[in-house]
Amino acid sequence: MQLCLGEILPPERLAAIAAALGRARFIDGKATAGWNAAGVKANQQAEDPALAPLAAEIEAALRAHPVFALAARPRRLHPILFARYEPGMTYGPHVDDALMGEPPLRTDLALTLFLSEPETYDGGELSIDHPGGEQSYKLPAGAAVLYPATSLHQVTPVTRGARLVAITWIQSLIRDPGQREILFDLDTARRTLFAREGKSREFDLMSKSLANLLRLWAEP
Numbered sequence: 001m002q003l004c005l006g007e008i009l010p011p012e013r014l015a016a017i018a019a020a021l022g023r024a025r026f027i028d029g030k031a032t033a034g035w036n037a038a039g040v041k042a043n044q045q046a047e048d049p050a051l052a053p054l055a056a057e058i059e060a061a062l063r064a065h066p067v068f069a070l071a072a073r074p075r076r077l078h079p080i081l082f083a084r085y086e087p088g089m090t091y092g093p094h095v096d097d098a099l100m101g102e103p104p105l106r107t108d109l110a111l112t113l114f115l116s117e118p119e120t121y122d123g124g125e126l127s128i129d130h131p132g133g134e135q136s137y138k139l140p141a142g143a144a145v146l147y148p149a150t151s152l153h154q155v156t157p158v159t160r161g162a163r164l165v166a167i168t169w170i171q172s173l174i175r176d177p178g179q180r181e182i183l184f185d186l187d188t189a190r191r192t193l194f195a196r197e198g199k200s201r202e203f204d205l206m207s208k209s210l211a212n213l214l215r216l217w218a219e220p
């Protein structure tokens with residue numbers, strides 16, 4: 001399941017992050033690519049301790065985002081990375097490492113939070129393979145795309161301006177994407193029913209099923 005998440009951060013916080021990134025030191029992005037991806041990775045990555053509070057703020061905003069919580073069921077988040085793509089930069093087709101860091105985080109899901117408005121740069125689409133073809137994303141600043149880290153994906157070359165993004169990976173409580181989708185649908189339906197009719201016998205039965213499926217499937 002690929003999902004767009006709107007308004008992770010309000011405009012004034014995006015402006016603060018953009019300003020901090022304007023002052024930050026960036027290094028060659030190949031430093032953090034696995035060997036299979038390093039050959040196609042041509043971007044820059046921020047390496048600046050001054051960004052730590054902003055990374056923490058983004059992580060907190062993600063965790064507080066209701067759709068993110070239901071769709072990802074996060075157990076652990078990889079520390080937020082900030083990347084910059086200037087003209088000529090790109091990240092060719094690759095798959096992300098399955099395990100990252102120490103202790104290893106299993107990358108079930110990947111997330112790109114767009115930090116630049118789409119009209120300020122050309123190119124720089126995040127293009128994700130799925131069984132029906134390819135899906136491309138270039139979202140407004142403050143919006144994010146959440147996608148299975150199991151997919152091949154790429155960032156097309158930037159030809160004008162600068163594309164700034166925050167990136168993270170998620171180890172989910174629910175390893176299996178099909179099970180995660182069932183829980184997402186059931187939880188969404190249950191909440192919609194509650195909003196429409198309040199607490200009912202049907203709502204209680206759906207809540208019971210959701211809780212029992214979590215007991216069966218979750219890896220806490």
Ligand SMILES: O=C(O)CCC(=O)C(=O)O
Pocket residue numbers: 083091096112126153154155165167
């Ligand atoms: O810049 C992006 O949107 C995604 C980057 C990416 O695929 C990665 O860092 O592994």
Ligand SMILES: [Fe+2]
Pocket residue numbers: 094095096153
């Ligand atoms: Fe990637």
